[in-house]
Amino acid sequence: xxxxxxxxxxRTLAGVGREVQVEVAxxxxxxxxxxxxxxxxxxxxxxxxxxxxxRRRPLLRFFACxxxxxxxxxxxxxxxxxxxxxxxxxxxxAMSGG
Amino acid sequence: xxxxxxxxxxRKGAFVLTSDxxxxxxxxxGPHFAGWEIYHLKxxxxxxxRLYASQSSGWFGQVLQRSDDGGKTWEAMGNEFQYQGxxxxxxxxxxxxxxxxxxxxxxxxxxxxxxDEVYAGVxxxxxxxxxxxxxxxxxxxxxxxxxxxPSWAPGAGGLCLHTILLDRTNxxxxxxxxxxxxxxxxxxxxxxxxxxxxxLHSEGIPDPNAEVGHCVHRLALHPSRPxxxxxxxxxxxxxxxxxxxxxxxxxxxxxxxxGFTIDVHAHEPETVYVVPITSDSHHFVPDGKLRVYxxxxxxxxxxxxxxxxxxxxxxxxxxxDAMAVxxxxxxxxxxxxxxxxxxxxxxxxxxxNAIxxxxxxxxxxxxxxxx
Numbered sequence: 001x002x003x004x005x006x007x008x009x010x011r012t013l014a015g016v017g018r019e020v021q022v023e024v025a026x027x028x029x030x031x032x033x034x035x036x037x038x039x040x041x042x043x044x045x046x047x048x049x050x051x052x053x054x055r056r057r058p059l060l061r062f063f064a065c066x067x068x069x070x071x072x073x074x075x076x077x078x079x080x081x082x083x084x085x086x087x088x089x090x091x092x093x094a095m096s097g098g
Numbered sequence: 099x100x101x102x103x104x105x106x107x108x109r110k111g112a113f114v115l116t117s118d119x120x121x122x123x124x125x126x127x128g129p130h131f132a133g134w135e136i137y138h139l140k141x142x143x144x145x146x147x148r149l150y151a152s153q154s155s156g157w158f159g160q161v162l163q164r165s166d167d168g169g170k171t172w173e174a175m176g177n178e179f180q181y182q183g184x185x186x187x188x189x190x191x192x193x194x195x196x197x198x199x200x201x202x203x204x205x206x207x208x209x210x211x212x213x214d215e216v217y218a219g220v221x222x223x224x225x226x227x228x229x230x231x232x233x234x235x236x237x238x239x240x241x242x243x244x245x246x247x248p249s250w251a252p253g254a255g256g257l258c259l260h261t262i263l264l265d266r267t268n269x270x271x272x273x274x275x276x277x278x279x280x281x282x283x284x285x286x287x288x289x290x291x292x293x294x295x296x297x298l299h300s301e302g303i304p305d306p307n308a309e310v311g312h313c314v315h316r317l318a319l320h321p322s323r324p325x326x327x328x329x330x331x332x333x334x335x336x337x338x339x340x341x342x343x344x345x346x347x348x349x350x351x352x353x354x355x356x357g358f359t360i361d362v363h364a365h366e367p368e369t370v371y372v373v374p375i376t377s378d379s380h381h382f383v384p385d386g387k388l389r390v391y392x393x394x395x396x397x398x399x400x401x402x403x404x405x406x407x408x409x410x411x412x413x414x415x416x417x418x419d420a421m422a423v424x425x426x427x428x429x430x431x432x433x434x435x436x437x438x439x440x441x442x443x444x445x446x447x448x449x450x451n452a453i454x455x456x457x458x459x460x461x462x463x464x465x466x467x468x469x
Contacts, residue, residue, distance in 0.1 A: 008133070013158075013174065045178075051178045052180060060158075094157070
């Protein structure tokens with residue numbers, strides 16, 4: 001299972017806690033994780049990726065294993081510790097504005 | 099005894115305020131969707147427990163919420179607002195062509211007789227409709243693709259469709275207003291549209307009497323007389339008696355005719371309310387005094403309503419969707435401010451009380467009169 005940490009506003013929207021777990025077929029990629037997340041929690045559709053372009057929303061970032069993966073290709077495999085469930089995949093709201 | 103329910107959208111969440119028909123004691127429930135911008139929420143006239151809310155955020159985009167129990171619980175609905183066909187371009191602030199792009203829902207207007215049908219006015223300006231309670235949204239593209247569309251330019255708040263008025267006497271008729279394009283009317287349920295801006299005069303655009311380009315801030319009508327519309331334009335308070343075919347100014351003795359909101363008394367079609375704002379560069383009330391102005395003559399002659407409102411050191415704004423009237427025998431009038439106060443009058447504006455004083459900045463106020 002892949003561990004995903006959500007920003008506070010999305011936890012409220014999805015009705016979940018800080019961290020959720022989703023099952024993702026290998027190879028585990030950012031696209032696969034986000035697809036699984038949106039399938040499990042449809043309220044999140046469009047809030048992380050634009051619904052038509054599937055691009056990351058500009059003020060969100062994706063981190064894992066102390067690396068910023070935000071600008072990686074969506075089909076690049078995620079680091080092994082994330083795939084093994086040892087490290088979470090973090091969706092972070094940029095610290096901009098109030 | 100009747101009850102009233104206020105639906106208040108703010109910069110950081112939604113609040114539901116309820117009272118009995120005396121409107122003296124209020125219960126405040128919220129924040130719903132804490133931390134999110136709630137541009138507007140509104141109840142269905144066909145089923146008052148059916149509410150729709152526009153929830154948005156610069157970080158997370160648009161969410162559309164629905165309640166079927168009067169705001170106690172909510173469920174996220176569809177949030178896919180896709181322009182139909184080639185979106186094309188409108189004019190940007192510098193005059194260059196700019197691709198049409200969805201940003202948020204500014205206003206939700208539930209159908210008068212079908213709780214599952216609801217219209218959404220969005221930025222960049224377009225009209226959408228859902229017929230399944232908000233799950234799926236389809237654009238009514240005739241408005242955005244009006245021949246004047248490529249010349250529409252955004253106001254300071256964006257190119258937003260902020261006003262949708264439905265006509266109880268004619269289900270085919272819809273009025274909309276777009277900042278800063280102007281007012282539009284459809285007589286075929288939103289399929290085709292005509293501009294209804296004749297008589298508007300706006301300094302600051304190349305042709306002050308142009309067909310489009312006017313920064314209309316808000317339209318209001320009385321349900322019994324839908325051919326009479328009142329308009330708060332960027333500057334000027336206006337009136338039409340022929341469903342928008344021609345407008346004339348009714349600013350009269352107002353201290354300033356800049357403002358955002360305008361509304362009509364529930365039982366007196368000639369009684370109109372505005373909140374004058376100092377100017378387009380000073381978005382606060384003039385002279386530090388919060389004054390609602392009421393005309394009982396359909397415009398031109400205005401009286402200041404001040405009892406219970408701060409008359410010293412007050413510098414708040416009242417936005418376009420932030421005033422509403424209930425339909426109790428003694429008409430209630432409500433408005434919210436950029437300072438987070440929501441004021442109520444149970445006597446048609448003669449006197450006011452603050453229901454709450456310290457909410458986040460208020461974007462919108464709607465009221466439901468319940469049995």
